[in-house]
Amino acid sequence: MIAVTVLVAVVGAGALIAFFQSRDDASLDTGEGGQSAPGVAAPDETDPRLAGGNVILTYRRAEDGVVLRALAEDIAGPPDEALEEVGQAVIVLRRPNQSAGPVVAHAAGRRLVTEQPDDPELRRFVEYFLGRTAE
16 A cells, blocks of 8 residues: 555656646747747847846936836845856946947847836846846
8 A cells, every 4th residue: 555655656746747847948938939038139248247147237317227226126136246146136237328228138148128217028028037047
């Protein structure tokens, strides 16, 4: 009886693992079926901090900084060098002369330009790319 119970438990655990692995997709979906990755391809996004999985939010207008820092802290916590070293940081930088747009999200090989710091696509971008290393 104990052997049957152990066998059922092992088979059940195997089935559960197979189920979850079939749902796991670690690849970067760029639009070929399913939902596409946010932003656009940007091969020039080569900042070494991005390659490790960090996301950088840059902004032009001073007033956008408060909103972006709040978003970054909500997703990744307060600024922390240890998080940046392991690719889990959202870095917020002011670039008053940036020409791409008022707000730009940067990830390894991807970019998203928005007009407003509270654009919901920014959150989606950060959550999608935070922790994803360059391939």
